[in-house]
Amino acid sequence: MRVAVIGAGIVGVTTAYELAAAGLDVTVFERRPGVATETSFANAGIVAPGYVTPWAAPGMPLKVIGQLFARDAAVRFAGPSALRELPWMWRFLRACRTGVHVTNRTAMQRLAHFSRERMDELAARLGLDYEQRLGYMVLLRTPAELQRARAGLRLLAELGVAHEVLDEAGCRDVEPALSPTARVHAAIRLPNDGVGNCRQFAHLLKNEAQRLGARFNFDADAQRLVAGDRPALRLADGQAPSFDRVVVCAGVESNRLLAPLGLHVPLAPVFGYSLTAPLRTHDGGPDMGPRSALMDERYKVAISRLGQRVRVAGSAELGGRLDQLRRAPLATLYRVLDEWFPGAASMRDVQEWKGARPMLPDGPPLVGASRLPGVWLNLGHGSSGWALSCGSARLVADSMLGRPPPIDAARLAPARLRA
Numbered sequence: 196m197r198v199a200v201i202g203a204g205i206v207g208v209t210t211a212y213e214l215a216a217a218g219l220d221v222t223v224f225e226r227r228p229g230v231a232t233e234t235s236f237a238n239a240g241i242v243a244p245g246y247v248t249p250w251a252a253p254g255m256p257l258k259v260i261g262q263l264f265a266r267d268a269a270v271r272f273a274g275p276s277a278l279r280e281l282p283w284m285w286r287f288l289r290a291c292r293t294g295v296h297v298t299n300r301t302a303m304q305r306l307a308h309f310s311r312e313r314m315d316e317l318a319a320r321l322g323l324d325y326e327q328r329l330g331y332m333v334l335l336r337t338p339a340e341l342q343r344a345r346a347g348l349r350l351l352a353e354l355g356v357a358h359e360v361l362d363e364a365g366c367r368d369v370e371p372a373l374s375p376t377a378r379v380h381a382a383i384r385l386p387n388d389g390v391g392n393c394r395q396f397a398h399l400l401k402n403e404a405q406r407l408g409a410r411f412n413f414d415a416d417a418q419r420l421v422a423g424d425r426p427a428l429r430l431a432d433g434q435a436p437s438f439d440r441v442v443v444c445a446g447v448e449s450n451r452l453l454a455p456l457g458l459h460v461p462l463a464p465v466f467g468y469s470l471t472a473p474l475r476t477h478d479g480g481p482d483m484g485p486r487s488a489l490m491d492e493r494y495k496v497a498i499s500r501l502g503q504r505v506r507v508a509g510s511a512e513l514g515g516r517l518d519q520l521r522r523a524p525l526a527t528l529y530r531v532l533d534e535w536f537p538g539a540a541s542m543r544d545v546q547e548w549k550g551a552r553p554m555l556p557d558g559p560p561l562v563g564a565s566r567l568p569g570v571w572l573n574l575g576h577g578s579s580g581w582a583l584s585c586g587s588a589r590l591v592a593d594s595m596l597g598r599p600p601p602i603d604a605a606r607l608a609p610a611r612l613r614a
């Protein structure tokens with residue numbers, strides 16, 4: 196079977212690998228010169244299935260309103276252009292109802308756990324080194340923050356996710372370089388979760404997919420998709436190859452291909468930012484950076500160690516443009532790094548980045564056959580695309596080959612959003 200994959204972000208690369216591993220004849224089309232150059236480029240790298248959950252949740256609308264005018268708000272509206280996302284916001288609001296949230300959360304958690312198993316399995320079998328580290332710690336600054344985290348703790352216990360609550364001394368044992376002046380009351384630590392370099396993983400897995408025979412065409416912009424028994428692509432250079440199946444993994448750009456065919460996926464780009472900087476070492480001694488991954492619960496900012504670098508990521512911005520880096524969210528990232536790990540990184544060499552999370556209003560991605568003949572979807576992974584990628588890719592391969600799904604994936608079917 197000849198299969199085309201459109202997009203070589205983390206979702207497209209993992210999909211190409213799983214399809215090639217299943218013995219299919221795979222060709223990837225990516226408009227950029229390499230893999231993982233868009234949203235998968237500099238994300239926080241966190242893989243913590245216990246914390247993968249829809250942003251649409253009971254109480255979220257009030258939280259967002261409460262943040263609207265805060266200096267370090269985790270959620271922002273970038274001016275009037277955010278209004279174009281009003282229909283998406285309406286669907287988001289409706290998905291905040293308790294019953295809908297719980298159904299979506301269960302589906303995402305199931306996928307996240309399966310995905311991590313698959314990621315670990317691939318890493319072990321293929322010997323992949325992608326700067327992975329175990330340990331994820333959610334930092335709570337005050338007793339009130341710990342109190343608010345109690346519901347989350349009950350959920351972790353229900354889900355059987357290994358975790359512990361640490362006091363200040365415990366936090367400092369786990370992360371000895373935390374600033375002595377930073378105020379930390381407690382932390383929730385997930386010893387089996389952690390962090391890894393998503394872009395690096397994408398590069399390594401692309402090589403493995405190529406070894407299995409997959410072809411990667413870069414600078415290949417698929418401008419049009421034709422559905423049918425033999426779905427075809429119209430490329431920017433005028434070629435129009437046809438296939439037995441096409442899988443759309445085009446992240447936030449997916450509607451450019453699907454909408455002309457009458458399939459409108461409710462995807463919104465929810466922008467986020469990251470900073471990456473090399474860690475300083477003093478006279479060959481240990482550096483003063485984090486050992487693994489942390490989350491500042493107050494500002495919803497992640498701090499992660501990737502090799503000899505630190506990455507700080509956060510912010511959720513609706514409206515605006517990808518090429519407009521706004522100073523306020525970046526300033527929050529600098530401030531959070533400075534509070535927890537002052538002087539740890541060489542800020543002269545900092546890399547600032549903005550990415551667009553491909554976000555569906557209700558949470559889970561769309562994975563599987565769409566209602567268009569020959570067209571499959573693997574998109575809409577929002578804030579957890581790295582954590583969900585390996586599992587989603589495996590589900591695509593299994594369903595294309597008619598193999599029974601390894602997990603209950605009914606909620607991920609594109610039919611959920613009439614796609």
Ligand SMILES: Cc1cc2nc3c(=O)[nH]c(=O)nc-3n(C[C@H](O)[C@H](O)[C@H](O)COP(=O)(O)OP(=O)(O)OC[C@H]3O[C@@H](n4cnc5c(N)ncnc54)[C@H](O)[C@@H]3O)c2cc1C
Nearest residue numbers: 202204206226234235239240241417446467579580581582
């Ligand atoms: C600040 C930030 C922090 C994040 N932190 C985390 C985290 O800690 N953990 C986690 O799991 N997730 C995280 N995410 C989310 C994660 O990065 C995304 O969910 C994931 O990268 C999406 O992958 P993708 O392959 O769907 O999209 P992309 O990586 O954007 O890939 C889509 C690809 O399709 C290509 N493409 C589009 N249209 C066409 C076309 N017509 N023809 C050819 N090619 C095309 C694009 O060029 C692109 O390369 C974060 C995101 C942000 C912004």
